[in-house]
Amino acid sequence: MEGEPTLRLRIFDLNCWAIRYLSKRRRERVRLIGDTLRREGFDLVLLQEVWSEQDYSDLKVKLAGCYPFSHYFRSGVIGSGLCVFSRFPILDTFLYQYSLNGYPYMLQHGDWFCGKEPGSRAGVTAPLLSLSLQLHAEYCRDKDAYLPHRLVQAWELAQFIRHTSKAADVVLLGGDLNMHPEDVGIRLLRGWTGLRDAFAEATHFEGCKNGCTLVPDNCFTDKSELLPFPLGIRIDYILYKAISSFTVKCEELKTTTGRAPGTDIPFSDHEAVMATLHIQRQGQPAGTTLGTADPALADVVTEARTEVGVGLQAARRQRYSSGRMAVLALLLLLLQATAALGTLAGLGTEQPFPKLSFCLLAFLALGVLVLATGLHLFHTMEVKMLHGTEDQMWMVLRALQERP
Amino acid sequence: MEGEPTLRLRIFDLNCWAIRYLSKRRRERVRLIGDTLRREGFDLVLLQEVWSEQDYSDLKVKLAGCYPFSHYFRSGVIGSGLCVFSRFPILDTFLYQYSLNGYPYMLQHGDWFCGKEPGSRAGVTAPLLSLSLQLHAEYCRDKDAYLPHRLVQAWELAQFIRHTSKAADVVLLGGDLNMHPEDVGIRLLRGWTGLRDAFAEATHFEGCKNGCTLVPDNCFTDKSELLPFPLGIRIDYILYKAISSFTVKCEELKTTTGRAPGTDIPFSDHEAVMATLHIQRQGQPAGTTLGTADPALADVVTEARTEVGVGLQAARRQRYSSGRMAVLALLLLLLQATAALGTLAGLGTEQPFPKLSFCLLAFLALGVLVLATGLHLFHTMEVKMLHGTEDQMWMVLRALQERP
Numbered sequence: 001m002e003g004e005p006t007l008r009l010r011i012f013d014l015n016c017w018a019i020r021y022l023s024k025r026r027r028e029r030v031r032l033i034g035d036t037l038r039r040e041g042f043d044l045v046l047l048q049e050v051w052s053e054q055d056y057s058d059l060k061v062k063l064a065g066c067y068p069f070s071h072y073f074r075s076g077v078i079g080s081g082l083c084v085f086s087r088f089p090i091l092d093t094f095l096y097q098y099s100l101n102g103y104p105y106m107l108q109h110g111d112w113f114c115g116k117e118p119g120s121r122a123g124v125t126a127p128l129l130s131l132s133l134q135l136h137a138e139y140c141r142d143k144d145a146y147l148p149h150r151l152v153q154a155w156e157l158a159q160f161i162r163h164t165s166k167a168a169d170v171v172l173l174g175g176d177l178n179m180h181p182e183d184v185g186i187r188l189l190r191g192w193t194g195l196r197d198a199f200a201e202a203t204h205f206e207g208c209k210n211g212c213t214l215v216p217d218n219c220f221t222d223k224s225e226l227l228p229f230p231l232g233i234r235i236d237y238i239l240y241k242a243i244s245s246f247t248v249k250c251e252e253l254k255t256t257t258g259r260a261p262g263t264d265i266p267f268s269d270h271e272a273v274m275a276t277l278h279i280q281r282q283g284q285p286a287g288t289t290l291g292t293a294d295p296a297l298a299d300v301v302t303e304a305r306t307e308v309g310v311g312l313q314a315a316r317r318q319r320y321s322s323g324r325m326a327v328l329a330l331l332l333l334l335l336q337a338t339a340a341l342g343t344l345a346g347l348g349t350e351q352p353f354p355k356l357s358f359c360l361l362a363f364l365a366l367g368v369l370v371l372a373t374g375l376h377l378f379h380t381m382e383v384k385m386l387h388g389t390e391d392q393m394w395m396v397l398r399a400l401q402e403r404p
Numbered sequence: 405m406e407g408e409p410t411l412r413l414r415i416f417d418l419n420c421w422a423i424r425y426l427s428k429r430r431r432e433r434v435r436l437i438g439d440t441l442r443r444e445g446f447d448l449v450l451l452q453e454v455w456s457e458q459d460y461s462d463l464k465v466k467l468a469g470c471y472p473f474s475h476y477f478r479s480g481v482i483g484s485g486l487c488v489f490s491r492f493p494i495l496d497t498f499l500y501q502y503s504l505n506g507y508p509y510m511l512q513h514g515d516w517f518c519g520k521e522p523g524s525r526a527g528v529t530a531p532l533l534s535l536s537l538q539l540h541a542e543y544c545r546d547k548d549a550y551l552p553h554r555l556v557q558a559w560e561l562a563q564f565i566r567h568t569s570k571a572a573d574v575v576l577l578g579g580d581l582n583m584h585p586e587d588v589g590i591r592l593l594r595g596w597t598g599l600r601d602a603f604a605e606a607t608h609f610e611g612c613k614n615g616c617t618l619v620p621d622n623c624f625t626d627k628s629e630l631l632p633f634p635l636g637i638r639i640d641y642i643l644y645k646a647i648s649s650f651t652v653k654c655e656e657l658k659t660t661t662g663r664a665p666g667t668d669i670p671f672s673d674h675e676a677v678m679a680t681l682h683i684q685r686q687g688q689p690a691g692t693t694l695g696t697a698d699p700a701l702a703d704v705v706t707e708a709r710t711e712v713g714v715g716l717q718a719a720r721r722q723r724y725s726s727g728r729m730a731v732l733a734l735l736l737l738l739l740q741a742t743a744a745l746g747t748l749a750g751l752g753t754e755q756p757f758p759k760l761s762f763c764l765l766a767f768l769a770l771g772v773l774v775l776a777t778g779l780h781l782f783h784t785m786e787v788k789m790l791h792g793t794e795d796q797m798w799m800v801l802r803a804l805q806e807r808p
C-alpha cells in the first residue's frame with residue numbers, strides 16, 4: 001500500500017450456506033458464486049459456510065487466475081466453513097478460537113460442532129488485517145439462550161482486534177455476525193474497537209432496504225424466521241477502520257436483492273454484501289484509534305456485562321442441577337451394588353432376584369451418571385469463561401471510568 | 405515507560421505445583437511463596453499451577469501492599485492455574501486458547517481438563533506485553549505422543565506473540581514450557597518470534613548448573629523422571645524481546661537451588677527463575693524485530709512441520725480405527741435389533757430367548773458406539789487442527805524462501 005496515494009479496494013462478503021446434502025441447489029449456487037467472482041474481479045473475497053473442502057477446491061481452481069491467493073481455515077469436526085480469496089498475497093494467517101460457542105448437546109443447532117473451533121477463525125493479511133468470521137447463530141430472538149455466548153464471542157473478537165490490529169494499516173471485518181445493528185453485541189464490538197459500519201458510512205448505497213441481508217424476497221430464507229421483520233434483517237456486515245496514518249472511506253455499498261445478478265436464483269439464503277473502500281495515506285499519524293472513550297461505551301460495556309452476568313447465573317444453575325443429577329445416579333448405583341451384594345451373601349433368597357430389570361436399571365443409572373458428569377464438567381467450564389469475561393469487562397469499565 | 409532513561413525490571417517466575425489434595429505441603433509452600441514475594445518486592449510475578457482460587461485469593465490479600473495489581477485467569481474445568489501479580493497497573497488481559505492440548509481420555513495426564521482451556525492463557529499488560537503460560541507436559545521423552553500437540557502450541561504461541569506484540573514496547577514471557585532448551589519447539593518459538601533467552605543472555609548468573617529448573621536436589625521432584633539427566637533439566641524460562649525503539653538487556657538471572665532461600669523446603673517441585681532486566685529507550689526505531697530470517701529458521705520450521713506431519717498421520721490412523729469401531733458397534737446393534745424383531749415376530753420360539761445376555765450385549769454395543777463416535781469426532785478435530793498448522797507452516801516456509 002506504501003507509496004500509492006489512493007487505493008480502491010473492492011470487497012465481497014457472503015454467507016454461502018453450502019452444507020453438503022442439506023443446502024438446496026448447492027452445487028449450482030457454488031458454481032454461480034465462482035462465475036460471478038471471476039467476472040467481477042474483486043480484490044478481496046470473504047466467504048462463510050463453505051462447509052465442504054471440495055467446494056473450496058473447486059472455487060480455488062476456478063478463481064486461480066484472478067485471485068491467486070486463497071486460504072481455507074481448517075478446524076473443528078466439520079470444518080470452519082471460512083475461506084478467503086485475495087488478489088494480494090496472504091502473508092500470514094492466524095486462528096482464534098472462541099472460548100464459548102453453544103452447547104455440544106444441542107445437536108439441532110450444530111454451532112458447537114461446526115462453529116466452536118472453526119467458525120471463529122480470522123484471516124490476517126498484513127498490512128491489511130482482514131477477518132472473515134461468523135458468530136453463534138440466534139435461534140430464538142425472544143428467549144435467546146445463546147446471547148451470553150454471543151456476547152462473550154463479540155467481546156473476544158473485539159479484544160482480538162484491539163490486540164492484533166497494531167500490526168496492520170487497515171482492519172477489515174466481513175461476516176455473518178448473527179446480530180441486528182442495534183444489538184448490544186454489535187454496539188460492544190463497534191464501540192470497543194472503533195470499527196465503522198460500511199452500510200452506515202457509505203456515500204452511495206444500492207440494494208435491499210436498510211441493507212438487509214436476510215430478506216423475504218430470497219426464495220431460500222426461512223419465512224417463519226422473518227415474520228416479525230417483514231422487511232428483513234441485517235446480520236451480515238462489512239466493518240472497517242484505519243490505523244495510524246491512513247484514512248478509509250466507504251464509497252459504495254451494495255447488496256444483492258433476493259437473487260444473483262442476471263439469474264433467477266440467489267447465491268445463498270443470505271444476500272451478498274459488496275463494498276468499495278478508498279484507502280489513503282495521511283500526512284501525519286492520526287494517533288490511537290482504539291475504540292471511543294465516551295460515556296456511551298461504558299454504558300454498552302455495562303449492558304453487556306449485565307447480560308453476561310445473567311448467563312453466568314443460568315450456567316451456575318445448570319452446573320448445580322447436572323451435579324445433583326450425577327450424585328443421585330451415583331447413589332442409585334451404590335444402592336444397587338448394596339442390594340446385589342446382599343443377594344450374593346444369601347439375604348432375601350426367599351424371593352426371586354429380578355435380574356433383567358436390575359440390569360436395565362443399573363445401565364440406566366450408569367448412563368445418567370456419565371451424561372450428567374459430562375454436563376457438569378461442560379457447565380463448569382462455561383461458568384469459568386463467563387466469570388472470566390465478566391472480570392475482564394469490569395477491568396475495562398474501571399479503566400474507562402478512571403480516564404478523564 | 406515513556407521519558408525514563410532506564411528501567412530496571414525484576415521478574416519472578418515459578419511453577420507453583422499447588423494442586424489441592426495432591427501436592428505435598430501445599431499450604432506451607434504457598435505461604436512461603438507469599439512471604440518471599442512480599443519481602444523481595446519484584447516488579448512482576450508470573451505464577452503457574454495455582455490451581456485453587458483460594459490460594460490465589462490468599463496471595464492477593466497478602467501481596468496487596470507491594471503488588472497492587474493482579475489477575476487470575478479463570479477458565480477450563482479446574483481453572484487455569486495462571487496468575488500475575490504486578491507493581492504496575494494491568495491495563496488489559498487477553499486469553500488465548502490453544503486448539504490442541506492432549507486427549508480428554510488420558511485422565512491420568514489431565515492436561516486436557518486443566519490445560520486445554522486455561523493453561524494456555526496469556527496476560528497482557530501494555531505497553532509491556534507479559535505472558536504467563538504453560539505448555540503441554542512431556543510424559544515420556546523417548547516416545548512422546550504429545551510432541552505434535554506441543555509443537556502446535558509452540559507455533560500458536562509464536563503466532564500470537566507476532567500478531568499482538570506490535571502494541572507493546574517490550575514482550576516478556578515467563579513459564580513452564582515443558583521443553584528442553586535445544587528442543588525443536590523452543591527453537592521454533594525463539595526463531596519465529598525473535599525472543600531471547602534470559603539464561604543465555606544474562607551478564608551474571610547464579611543458581612543451578614545450566615540453569616536447570618527440575619533438579620535432583622529438590623526433595624519434591626520425581627527422581628525417576630530425572631534418571632537420564634543427572635544434573636537436572638531446564639524447562640522453565642524467562643524470554644524477552646524489545647519492540648521498536650527499545651533495548652532490553654538481562655543483567656542478572658537467578659534460580660533457586662533445591663530449596664527456598666533461608667528455609668529447608670523448596671517453593672515447589674520446580675525451581676523459581678528470577679531475572680533482572682534493563683530496559684532503555686533508543687534514539688531511533690530499531691525497525692522490525694519479528695523473528696530472524698536466516699536459513700536456520702527455515703530449517704527449524706521444516707523440522708517442526710515434519711513432526712506435525714507425523715502427528716497428523718497418527719491422528720488419521722486413530723480417526724480411522726475409532727470410526728471402524730463405531731461402525732462395527734452399529735452393525736452389532738442392528739444385528740441385535742433384527743434378532744429381537746425376529747423373536748417378536750414369533751420366529752425361533754422353540755428356543756428360550758436369552759433376555760439378560762441380550763440386554764447386556766446391547767448395552768455394551770451402545771457404550772462402544774457412543775465412546776467410539778466421541779473418539780472419532782475428537783480425532784477428526786485433531787486431524788483438522790494438525791493439517792491447518794501444517795498449512796500455516798508451509799505458507800511461512802514459502803514466504804521465507806521467497807525472501808532475498
